[in-house]
Structures are given as structure tokens and as C-alpha cells.
Amino acid sequence: MKSDREQVKKAVETIGDHIQKKEKNEKNVTQLADDFFKNGHMPKDVLNLSDQQVEGLYAQAYNFYQTGRYQDAIQIFRLLIMLNASETKYILGLAACLHMMKDYKNAIDTYTMCSVLDPETPIPYYHMSDCFLCMKDPYSAIVALEMAIKRAGNKPEYQMLKDRSEITMKNLQSEAKENIKKLSK
Incomplete structure (x- = not known):
């Protein structure tokens, strides 16, 4: 220290x-x-x-x-x-701080920079989805989760993140379908 x-x-x-x-x-x-x-x-x-x-x-x-x-x-x-x-861990650290401070819009923008610098990692998209949910935007969260799942692929180091993303996305999709049914009545 x-x-x-x-x-x-x-x-x-x-x-x-x-x-x-x-x-x-x-x-x-x-x-x-x-x-x-x-x-x-x-x-x-x-x-x-x-x-x-x-x-x-x-x-x-x-x-x-x-x-x-x-x-x-x-x-x-x-x-x-x-x-x-060009060091993604610095940008990811900044995004995480903004996320924790509930500055979701800027956190999303910063996570987006991470995803551009390191297109192979699903981590920024996963955290973006949480920001979208906190902003009451489940549809954007679903898109972010789809990207997280796609980038996780079959990489074993991202399996847990992929599993969580899939569960969250299925729940959000179910909620969206229920909301559409309620609106159409």
C-alpha cells in the first residue's frame, strides 16, 4: 500500500x-x-x-x-x-465509477468506448445492460445483452457472464411480451 x-x-x-x-x-x-x-x-x-x-x-x-x-x-x-x-482497463474503470455513481448515460458512453477498443469482450455490453435497466429502458438492455451473449461466444472465461445475460434477457423478453399484451387489451 x-x-x-x-x-x-x-x-x-x-x-x-x-x-x-x-x-x-x-x-x-x-x-x-x-x-x-x-x-x-x-x-x-x-x-x-x-x-x-x-x-x-x-x-x-x-x-x-x-x-x-x-x-x-x-x-x-x-x-x-x-x-x-488505448488501455481498455482504464476506460472500463472510469465507466464502472460512473455506473456506481448512477451517471448511467455517461457510463453507457464510456462502456461503448471499451467495446470499440476491445471488440472481443462481452463485459462492457453486460454492464451497459444494467445501466439501461436503471434508466428504465428494457429494450436497449435486451440489445446490450444480445451483444454480450454474441461476444461471449463459447469462451469458457465468459460462460458465467453469458449464462447471466441469457437469463436476464429471457426475463426481460417475457416482461416485454406481457406489457404488449396488456397494451393491446
Whole structure:
């Protein structure tokens, strides 16, 4: 725990140092950043952050999430996304925080980003379905569950998620049929 905090502190200090230098040498830093990105480097490389420091930030964000400190976790997940926007676990962490804070619309949008970055996983669709249900939109939840089931396929690591999705979807479809019958009377 202490080493995670030390890594977070060091990463924040490093970022702060780079921001101060940037203010002094805006043009040089802008040119350096352009060169870095043109060569395929990530912002963490520009800031000279090690993978261990970035992973320490992730560990702290995850810890905040696990302890219900969602707003604190959101801040770190957003920083992590700025450092590496192609890492799906950072985006999934942000989406989960938004979901827990009942910001369902933004959670759905963020889960959608996860599904684009990692088209093989059913996890974002499964969680999207819960957001839709919380928003009283069972039809969109059914569509999300269908996508979760499709992406789970026959992969053993997703079997439990697939089973849950199928049960939930069948219940929602039954409720929808009952509602249609009631409306047609």
C-alpha cells in the first residue's frame, strides 16, 4: 500500500515538474511532443513515466473504486486515459465509477468506448445492460445483452457472464411480451 502511494506521489511530482517546464519552454515542449507522437510514443513517454509508476496509479484508482471513493478514482482513471487512451482497463474503470455513481448515460458512453477498443469482450455490453435497466429502458438492455451473449461466444472465461445475460434477457423478453399484451387489451 505504501509503495503504491509512493508511486502515485512520484508520478504526480513528475507530472508537476513537466508542467512547470512546459510553461517555461512551451514551444520546445510542443515540438518535442509532436516529434514523440509522430514516432508512436505515448504521453507517459513524454512525461518520462515508467510502466511501474503508471501501474501504481492504476492500483490506486482501483483501490479508490473498491473502497467506494468513486470521485477520487475517476480523477485517476481520467489521468490514466490521457496517458494511454488505448488501455481498455482504464476506460472500463472510469465507466464502472460512473455506473456506481448512477451517471448511467455517461457510463453507457464510456462502456461503448471499451467495446470499440476491445471488440472481443462481452463485459462492457453486460454492464451497459444494467445501466439501461436503471434508466428504465428494457429494450436497449435486451440489445446490450444480445451483444454480450454474441461476444461471449463459447469462451469458457465468459460462460458465467453469458449464462447471466441469457437469463436476464429471457426475463426481460417475457416482461416485454406481457406489457404488449396488456397494451393491446
